[in-house]
Amino acid sequence: MSAHTLARLRIAVLLVVATVLQTALASDLRVAGVAPDLMVLVAVLAGLAGGSEAGAVVGFFSGLLMDMFLASTPLGLSALTYCVIGALIGTARASVMPERSLVVPVTAMLATAAAVLLFVAFGEILGQGQLLDAGGSWLIRVAVIEAAWNLVLSLPIGWLYSRAARGSVGSERFGMTLGLPRQRERLAGIR
Amino acid sequence: MAVYRRSSRTRYVVAVLVLAALTLVTIDARSNGSGVTADVRSKVQDVFSPLQRATHAVLRPIGDFLTGAVDYGSLKRENQRLRDQVASLERLRVQFAAEQAAAEQVLAERNLSFVGGIPTVTVQVIDDGSSNFETFITINKGADSGIASGQPVVAAGGLVGSIESVSAHTATVLLLTNPSYVVGVRLAGGNTGSVEGTGRGRSLNVSVITTNQPSPAMTKGEPVVTSGLNNEKFPPNIPVGKVLSAKTPPGASEPDITLTPLVNLNRLSYLQVLLWSPQ
Numbered sequence: 001m002s003a004h005t006l007a008r009l010r011i012a013v014l015l016v017v018a019t020v021l022q023t024a025l026a027s028d029l030r031v032a033g034v035a036p037d038l039m040v041l042v043a044v045l046a047g048l049a050g051g052s053e054a055g056a057v058v059g060f061f062s063g064l065l066m067d068m069f070l071a072s073t074p075l076g077l078s079a080l081t082y083c084v085i086g087a088l089i090g091t092a093r094a095s096v097m098p099e100r101s102l103v104v105p106v107t108a109m110l111a112t113a114a115a116v117l118l119f120v121a122f123g124e125i126l127g128q129g130q131l132l133d134a135g136g137s138w139l140i141r142v143a144v145i146e147a148a149w150n151l152v153l154s155l156p157i158g159w160l161y162s163r164a165a166r167g168s169v170g171s172e173r174f175g176m177t178l179g180l181p182r183q184r185e186r187l188a189g190i191r
Numbered sequence: 192m193a194v195y196r197r198s199s200r201t202r203y204v205v206a207v208l209v210l211a212a213l214t215l216v217t218i219d220a221r222s223n224g225s226g227v228t229a230d231v232r233s234k235v236q237d238v239f240s241p242l243q244r245a246t247h248a249v250l251r252p253i254g255d256f257l258t259g260a261v262d263y264g265s266l267k268r269e270n271q272r273l274r275d276q277v278a279s280l281e282r283l284r285v286q287f288a289a290e291q292a293a294a295e296q297v298l299a300e301r302n303l304s305f306v307g308g309i310p311t312v313t314v315q316v317i318d319d320g321s322s323n324f325e326t327f328i329t330i331n332k333g334a335d336s337g338i339a340s341g342q343p344v345v346a347a348g349g350l351v352g353s354i355e356s357v358s359a360h361t362a363t364v365l366l367l368t369n370p371s372y373v374v375g376v377r378l379a380g381g382n383t384g385s386v387e388g389t390g391r392g393r394s395l396n397v398s399v400i401t402t403n404q405p406s407p408a409m410t411k412g413e414p415v416v417t418s419g420l421n422n423e424k425f426p427p428n429i430p431v432g433k434v435l436s437a438k439t440p441p442g443a444s445e446p447d448i449t450l451t452p453l454v455n456l457n458r459l460s461y462l463q464v465l466l467w468s469p470q
Contacts, residue, residue, distance in 0.1 A: 019239065020239065020242045020243060020246050021246065021250075022321055023239065023243055023317075023318040023321050023329075024242075024243040024244075024246035024247040024250065024317065024318065025246060025247070025250045025251075025253075025254055026321070027318065027319030027320055027321070028250075028251060028253075028254025028255065028257070028319070029254055029257055030457055033323075033391065033392040033457055034323050035320075035323060037322070037323070051201070052201050052205065053198075053200070053201040053204050053205070056201075056204060056205045056208050057204065057208065060208040060211070060212065063212070064212075064215075065235075066321060066322070067215075067232075068231075068232050068235040068236065068239075069236065069239075069318055069321040069329065070321060070322050070325060070327075071325070071327040071355060071356065071363045071365075072324070072325055072326060072327055072369070073322075073324070074215070074216045074219035074220045074228075075215045075216070075218075075219040075228045075231075075232065076211075076212040076213065076214070076215025076216035076218075076219060077212075077216055078322075079208075079211075079212040079215065080209060080212035080213060080216065083205070083208045083209060083212060084209065087205045116323075119324075120324070126216055126220070127220065130370055130371070131324050133370040133389065133390050134324070134389070134390030134391060134392070134393060135390070135393075138390060138391075138392070138393075142323040142324070146323065
């Protein structure tokens with residue numbers, strides 16, 4: 001089995017584990033009624049580590065898994081949102097983001113807030129007006145607290161993602177951001 | 192700064208995925224919660240439910256610990272408030288015992304079905320709403336345990352919601368805070384009304400339906416229960432909420448009433464499903 005196939009399998013397992021944690025544990029971690037969203041974090045990390053294609057593919061499947069457990073929004077809405085976010089982060093990573101150690105947590109925070117707004121915007125366009133029923137203040141609260149959660153969670157989950165994605169095409173090109181210092185040095189030497 | 196060339200393949204993959212997602216949204220929205228997408232959801236939930244149960248059982252203490260750490264200040268105040276309340280209730284207990292006996296006699300005479308033994312199924316929450324825009328939760332029992340769509344779901348404090356959809360081993364509960372949720376209630380002075388959700392973490396709105404003069408004069412903290420009228424989705428006398436505010440705007444004949452749910456919908460664990468359907 002090639003290194004790329006193994007990396008894909010590890011990412012698939014990571015997605016399943018993230019789904020179980022999201023549905024079984026995340027709701028116990030509510031702060032002011034808002035829970036973290038691990039699935040969007042995985043999509044963002046995929047975009048950061050593997051570029052826009054990996055971000056789109058992983059984002060699509062992480063969103064699709066999330067959609068399986070949502071009863072008030074149609075299947076595919078989270079998949080659409082996370083796919084677009086993953087692709088945009090991958091594109092931004094390749095063109096405008098600097099190589100800085102804080103790029104992962106800061107990007108995770110900003111991208112999560114953007115994903116919340118994008119989810120509601122896509123929902124509104126696709127006839128899911130009930131997402132705005134709770135009011136603008138709830139939307140802002142969700143965006144801010146989810147973003148803060150993912151700022152913190154991006155460090156351990158980013159490390160896990162970089163381990164899972166080791167060997168994939170994307171991570172060879174983009175993996176430095178999420179890798180450990182030693183890994184970064186090795187990759188820098190290869191380049 | 193890293194600069195990389197975006198290949199046309201990447202654009203193609205992204206476009207295909209976006210189209211696939213839009214197709215799924217369209218199919219699911221048109222099927223109105225039934226059809227092939229609902230079947231797929233149901234099957235996936237059944238596959239994941241053992242993993243969710245096991246993870247929930249193992250990691251719930253960690254979640255409780257973290258929640259306690261985050262809410263330490265409010266928990267301390269809540270603890271003191273509850274201690275005071277227990278002392279006060281203990282004083283009232285003896286006084287109420289005699290009144291309760293009389294009340295039970297009256298209720299038995301009026302044949303209120305909720306007081307009689309409606310069969311129940313005890314269930315555990317395995318998914319307390321995966322998204323922050325959800326007003327649904329998932330429980331660990333489904334059609335195999337006799338649970339069916341529309342049945343009321345209650346907790347120790349009162350009404351939680353009702354069963355929305357059922358798979359073999361799990362079921363989805365629509366919480367009473369959902370904006371589409373409506374339940375008929377009894378108000379003061381022989382009036383009735385309907386309670387509507389306004390979103391997770393928000394209060395409930397009451398619309399007065401039938402009015403006996405004078406219009407309902409509700410006071411803050413007053414409990415409100417289901418009316419159980421003909422064709423209602425719920426049996427009578429299930430506590431729904433307590434009055435948060437009741438003010439009559441200038442020029443209006445009916446008061447604007449808001450309620451707080453009696454059950455803390457952010458911390459649900461074990462619930463009871465009433466195996467009840469409207470006659």
